[in-house]
Amino acid sequence: MSSTVLRQASTAARAFSRKAAFSTSAAARKDFVQDLYIRELKSYKAPPAAKDAHVGVVKQYSMPPTPKPPVVPADLASELSAYDAIEPVDAAPKVADGSAAEQLTMGADTFLAFLEADEPKAEGHH
Known part of the structure; x- marks a missing residue:
C-alpha cells in the first residue's frame, strides 16, 4: 500500500511542478x-x-442675422372675417359609379355582414 501512496505522491508532485513551470x-x-x-x-x-494645419479646413464662424419679428396686420378683424367667409375645399374624391359610392358610405354593420357572408363555392374537379 505504501508503494501506491508513494506513486500517487510522485505523480502529484510532477503535475504540480509542471503547472508551476508553465505559470512562471x-x-x-x-x-x-x-x-x-x-x-x-x-x-x-x-x-x-x-502651425497652420487648420487653414482651409476650418471655416470662419459668423453669427446669423437676427430674425425680424412678425408684423401684425392693421385690420386683423376684417382679415379673420374674410378667412371665415371662404368656402372650404372638398377633399373627398367624386365617384361617378353608384356602387362605389355605396361602398364608401356603407355602415359598420353592413360591412361586417358582407364579410361574414358565405362566398360561392367554386366548381372544382370531382
Whole structure:
C-alpha cells in the first residue's frame, strides 16, 4: 500500500511542478512583451504638427442675422372675417359609379355582414 501512496505522491508532485513551470514561463513571457511594448511607447516621437494645419479646413464662424419679428396686420378683424367667409375645399374624391359610392358610405354593420357572408363555392374537379 505504501508503494501506491508513494506513486500517487510522485505523480502529484510532477503535475504540480509542471503547472508551476508553465505559470512562471507565461509570466516571464508576459513581462518580456510588456517591457518591450513600454520601451517602444517611450521611444516614440510624434511628428511635429504644422502651425497652420487648420487653414482651409476650418471655416470662419459668423453669427446669423437676427430674425425680424412678425408684423401684425392693421385690420386683423376684417382679415379673420374674410378667412371665415371662404368656402372650404372638398377633399373627398367624386365617384361617378353608384356602387362605389355605396361602398364608401356603407355602415359598420353592413360591412361586417358582407364579410361574414358565405362566398360561392367554386366548381372544382370531382
